[in-house]
Amino acid sequence: MEEIIVESFTMDHTKVSAPFVRKCGIITTPKGDIITKFDLRFTQPNVHIMPTGAVHALEHLLAGYIREELKDVIDISPMGCRTGFYLTLVGRITEKEVAGALINALEKVVEAEEVPAANPVQCGNYRDMSLFGAKEYAKEVLEKLKNR
Numbered sequence: 001m002e003e004i005i006v007e008s009f010t011m012d013h014t015k016v017s018a019p020f021v022r023k024c025g026i027i028t029t030p031k032g033d034i035i036t037k038f039d040l041r042f043t044q045p046n047v048h049i050m051p052t053g054a055v056h057a058l059e060h061l062l063a064g065y066i067r068e069e070l071k072d073v074i075d076i077s078p079m080g081c082r083t084g085f086y087l088t089l090v091g092r093i094t095e096k097e098v099a100g101a102l103i104n105a106l107e108k109v110v111e112a113e114e115v116p117a118a119n120p121v122q123c124g125n126y127r128d129m130s131l132f133g134a135k136e137y138a139k140e141v142l143e144k145l146k147n148r
């Protein structure tokens, strides 16, 4: 049986310095299209964990804002460990380009006045949402990412 390797399990989470943007996967479909995946790490693994309300609000906010910056986004989803997000998109793109897009998207989070789709029709847990928390993490990540 073929051994399954999960890329993120091969990264030593004790040897990274967050925040960072890391290309963590690339797939060529049978028709030749390229799909690229990125690790958008916001907080230091096993040291700073974002509360669910902040992560959830960031997920809703970034869903729109990252698509305003990058085309052909398939998905941006929170990591279960709550230290960052995975971004998947069609095409080849560099970490630097993604970092630039993330910075622009986070600038918009800082200015946001409400969390989109925070209601029982459009979300599965709309009460667990912190705009304040989302903004605080956005500010922190922005400051550090810009100085990289």
Ligand SMILES: [Zn+2]
Pocket: 056, 060, 122, 123, 124, 125, 126
């Ligand atoms: Zn939701």
